[in-house]
Amino acid sequence: MQYVSALFNGLSYGMLLFLLGAGLSLVFGVGRFINLAHGGLFIIGGYVGFTVLNELGNFWLGILIGPMVGGALGLAADLLVLRRLHGHGRELDQVLVTFGLALIIADATRAGWGGDIRSVGAPAPFDRPIEIGDFSYPTYPLVIIGVGLLVFGLLWLLLQRTRVGAMIRAAAGDPQMAQVLGVPTAPVLRLTFALGVALAALGGVVALPRQALAPGRDFEMLLLALVVVVIGGLGRIEGAFWAALLVGLTDSYGKLFFPEFTVAMIFGLLALVLIWRPEGLLGRRAV
Amino acid sequence: MSRRLSRRDLLKLGAGLAVAGVLGCEGEEAATPTPGTPSAGQAPSGPPVKVGVLVPTSGVYTALGRDMLNGYNLYFQQVNFTAGGRRIELITEDETGDANTALTRARKLIEADRVEVFTGVVSTAAVYAMRDLLHQSRTLSIITNAGGNDLTRGRKSPYIFRTSFTSWQVSFPLGKWVADNLTKRVAIMYADYGFGQESQAAFRESFTAAGGQVLDAIPFPLGNSDFSSVIDRIRAARPDAVYGFASGSDAVLFLRQFAQAGLRGRIPLAVTGFMVEQDVLQSVGRDALDAYSSLHWAVTLDNPTNRRFVEEYRRRYNEFPSVFTMQAYDGARVIVEVLNAVNGDTSDPDRLVRAAEAVRFDSPRGLFEFDPVTHNVIQNVYLRQVRDQGGQVVNVVVTDLGRVRDPG
Amino acid sequence: MRLALPYSRRPAAGSVARAGVLVAAAGLACMPPLAGGYSLHLGLETVTLALAAMSLGLLVGWGGLVSLGHAAFWGLGAYAAALLSTHIGPWPWLVLPVAAAVAAGFALATGIFTLRSHGIFFLMLTLAFAQLAYVLSLQWRGLTNGDNGISGIPGLAGFEDHRALYGLAIGFLAAGYALFSQLVRSPVGQVLDAARQNEARARALGYPVFAYRLAVYALSAALTGIAGALAAHERGFVHPRDFYWVVSGVMLVVVLLGGQRALWGPVIGASVYIAVESWASARTEFWNLFLGLLLVAAVLWGRGGIAGVAGQAWRAASRIQRLALKGTDAGAAGRARV
Incomplete structure (x- = not known):
């Protein structure tokens, strides 16, 4: 029975990581830079969701408002700071700036919400376990799996079936070519950035009943998101999806068999994948 | 080209080191005194006693650090930040969640601020890291959380007292x-x-x-x-x-x-x-x-000292105190009792240690006393x-x- | 940038001038030890961080290899020093070479894999190996004492006085600088730089890019290991956090802050980083905010890092000076490029 539970645990954890990694991957695909403030947006989503739940008493409202706040902050960050750093040869500048933003977010959230541990119970009707004979399993992880699959489906439709999606794909494939062909890369990047961080914030809200918010969580999540994105191959949504599941399952089965080395398992997986395929599972050569 | 460049680069290296040197010295004066409430009763005389407080105000232990600061302030306020005829000045530094950084901050409190009494520390690794510093500088140290066994055993020091616990x-x-x-x-x-x-x-x-x-x-x-x-x-x-x-x-x-x-x-x-x-x-x-x-404590523990402690804390901070608050509150009391016993004369570290060994009082947790051998608290669980x-x-x-x- | 620039020997006069400059730099560097105590501690923290970051800067600026795993070398050096000193003896001739060798050995063993990746993948792969070392340092309790760290590390024999240790660290920093500035002008450095800009072409011209990279990677690791060992003796304490990715992150920030195409940039980067951290942390609990604002400001208003800004000022000054002498500006320092 432990093996069945571990399967669901791994899948639900993987879906959380996918929400986090999808945004990071999208932003890299279009902007060619790694947003190190991504974990910060994750916990901002969480804190907003927590406040919404406390003030308005509705968890699902938090799922709506959290990503909106995250997306708005993403737009603001792009307009105020990141916009000035677009373009080739400034990737490390972007990394440095987003790392600075990550530090600012860490202290700002601590100032705003304090250093206390914040956690919430699962919302009804998902607050009690499913029981089948001797086997019982909490319901909420299944909700996370559902949200993850839904987001994956919607993202796929957006990218494959809409004009905006085509522009994003064009900009991700070859920004210079896209520019030549008349795709407005700067607005596309801004939109992608807002979408990406909104997804991170969504992850933060959805994770709330499973994870506690406390100082330091942002950098933990950033690290995991980076692992997922790199294993999957940068800029590839499908890559992030499969990599997130792989990391989630490695984590849950690792905890079952080698609890002392759980953290090592994830980085061991990363090392193995990159040694085997230096550009990630679905990555293209010379990204 | 290469010759001129290299000389210029070396000059720049020198300039860099100079900046390092100047900035290094700057740290000497970086102190934040937290002024206490002016004494209402007897007028304190002489310079204030500098008490260094090292608790985490960032990182994973932020909440514990805040509880502890509240505990210190609650007790020191009760004595109007005065003991042994001297005003008490708290100098607070951030322990963070990293023992190496905690060591640097402890060094700052002891070597730059020259605190006369040192207190705080949440993390066991951090307290092991700074044990030699505290011991060699002969600073009376009142540890109010970190509970690693070895600080009472192989790594014990006469100058280190602990008001909290061992695991x-x-x-x-x-x-x-x-x-x-x-x-x-x-x-x-x-x-x-x-x-x-x-x-x-x-x-x-x-x-x-x-x-x-x-x-x-x-x-x-x-x-x-x-x-x-x-x-x-x-x-x-x-x-x-x-x-x-x-x-x-x-x-x-x-x-x-x-x-x-x-x-x-x-x-x-x-x-x-x-x-x-x-x-x-x-x-x-x-x-x-x-x-x-x-x-070694519970918020509902039924004794007069604890009732008063919990009541005052709730009135002031509008929430229940935690065991971390209590440990810091008692740590503050130990410091005050020691300063009273030596009449504010902190010049002899060994006299401070003897005074601390003699401290006994009714704590919110019950009778509080130090083990004369290990300087760890003896208490009811x-x-x-x-x-x-x-x-x-x-x-x-x-x-x-x-x-x-x-x-x- | 021409490939295979003939390696020109410096005239003896240059060496004398350089020695003079070194003495001057050493004089200026004496300020922390004279002040003693906490300043000396900050000075040592700065110099050890600068040594590690300079080693990383060589990889970033000339090799184009942005590593987020240098904490592994730092930690290996620190733990080698801690274990040798507590079990055998704190002799510098034993501790420092072993610290360097262990770090270089780890670099060779992992570099075979990591150096086949590029860009962000290289960064993540180095991170992965460093995190594996971190977990090992936490879990191999019989050797490392796990999460409690190893405390009570004796002072390095002959350098128990931290003034002497500071002098030693400065010596390593100067030696590292001299070595690296020779290296980047040597054929090896030229090939690395060429491969950074166009790897395919450098390979096509027949240069052993991979071997050169591996060698420089190991050299960088060795000096970082020495920096870690010096820090371990200075602190008297090592902790698995020495392997943690945050340590690598700080080194990288210091490199980028200082200016990635200037070998001396990390020295200033480390000074500014540690100064801002200790200054802000003594004044506010929100000291990370200051670091964050510093980073954002450094990028928005100071391209090429502090070295870039300083280099511009320096060039402006020397241009005025050279107006009469008529010369060309050959400032290689500054200007960030990836």
Whole structure:
């Protein structure tokens, strides 16, 4: 029975990581830079969701408002700071700036919400376990799996079936070519950035009943998101999806068999994948 | 080209080092005195006593650091920041969650600010890191949390006193109580780091000595977010009770997920007290109900000093104090009693140590005294249970497990 | 940038001038030890961080290899020093070479894999190996004492006085600088730089890019290991956090802050970083905010890092000076490029 539970645990954890990694991957695909403030947006989503739940008493409202706040902050960050750093040869500048933003977010959230541990119970009707004979399993992880699959489906439709999606794909494939062909890369990047961080914030809200918010969580999540994105191959949504599941399952089965080395398992997986395929599972050569 | 460049570069290197030097010296004057309330009663004379407070105000232990600062301020305020005829000036630094950084900050307090008394420290690793610094500088140090056993044993120092606990002190009495009163078949889960390992070892020591049997022992990494696999292993071991140690967000998540899995009420929990302390309870609430735990204090402990302490704290901060607040509150009291005993003369470290050894008072936790050999506190440990008391989820004392002295 | 620039020997006069400059730099560097105590501690923290970051800067600026795993070398050096000193003896001739060798050995063993990746993948792969070392340092309790760290490490024999240790660290920093500035002008450095800009072409011209990279990677690791060992002796304490990715992150920030195409940039970067941290942390609990604002400001208003800004000022000054002498500006320092 432990093996069945571990399967669901791994899948639900993987879906959380996918929400986090999808945004990071999208932003890299279009902007060619790694947003190190991504974990910060994750916990901002969480804190907003927590406040919404406390003030308005509705968890699902938090799922709506959290990503909106995250997306708005993403737009603001792009307009105020990141916009000035677009373009080739400034990737490390972007990394440095987003790392600075990550530090600012860490202290700002601590100032705003304090250093206390914040956690919430699962919302009804998902607050009690499913029981089948001797086997019982909490319901909420299944909700996370559902949200993850839904987001994956919607993202796929957006990218494959809409004009905006085509522009994003064009900009991700070859920004210079896209520019030549008349795709407005700067607005596309801004939109992608807002979408990406909104997804991170969504992850933060959805994770709330499973994870506690406390100082330091942002950098933990950033690290995991980076692992997922790199294993999957940068800029590839499908890559992030499969990599997130792989990391989630490695984590849950690792905890079952080698609890002392759980953290090592994830980085061991990363090392193995990159040694085997230096550009990630679905990555293209010379990204 | 290369010759001119290299000389110029070297000059720049020199300039860089000069900047390093100047900035290095700058640190000398970087002090933040927190002015105390001016004395109302007797007029303090002479320069203020500098007390260095090192607690985390950032990182994972932020909440503990805040509780401790509140505890210091509450007590010092009661004596108008005055003791031994001198004003008390607190200089606070951020311990952070990193022992190396904590060491740097301790060095700043001792070598740059030249504090006369040092206090605080949450992390065991940090206290081990700065042990030699405190010892060699002969600074009277009142540690108000970090509970690693070795600070009372192999790494003890005459200048280091501890108002909090050793991990052995808190968990050893619990093992015997569980074996005698609850069950002889338990599963163990614990956070896989120094304090967790020491706690579970102490529990196991007295539990197995009393005839108990450990069915499974499950470590998990610090900062774990998902306890389903831990819970699954507990379920598979079919124990009659679970002993555990986790703290902070780990404790919150475990208790929530344990309840979510429908195990609360089916398998009793008997844990090291910190796992269900106030910082955890305010977040998990009813999901922690019924858990047994051992600790050297409880918010509901029935004695006049504790009633006054809890009441004043609630009036001032509008929430319950935690054990961390209490430890710092007592630490402040030790400092005040020492300063009173030496009439504010801090020039002789050994005299301060003798004065600290003689400190005895009625603490919120009961009688407070230091072990003259190890300088660790000797105190009662209580068996408590999380209960709903008039709508509030708090720890209620079930029984007194007696006075406990770390063997050293 | 021409490939295979003939390696020109410096005239003896240059060496004398350089020695003079070194003495001057050493004089200026004496300020922390003279002040003693906490300043000396900050000075040592700065110099050890600068040594590690300079080693990383060589990889970033000339090799184009942005590593987020240098904490592994730092930690290995620190733990080698801690274990040798507590079990055998704190002799510098034993501790420092072993610290360097262990770090270089780890670099060779992992570099075979990591150096086949590029860009962000290289960064993540180095991170992965460093995190594996971190977990090992936490879990191999019999050797490392786990999460409690190893405390009570004796002072380095002959350098128990931290003034002497500071002098030693400065010596390593100067030696590292001299070595690296020779290296970047040597054929090896030229090939690395060429491969950074166009790897395919450098390979096509027949240069052993991989071997050169591996050698420089190991050299960088060795000096970082020495920096870690010096820090371990200065602190008297090592902790698994020495392996943690945050340590690598700080080194990288220091490199980028200082200016990635200036070998001396990390020295200033480390000074500014540690100064801002200790200054802000003594004044506010929100000291990370200051670091964050510093980073954002450094990028928005100071391209090429502090070295870039300083280099511009320096060039402006020397241009005025050279107006009469008529010369060309050959400032290689500054200007960030990836």
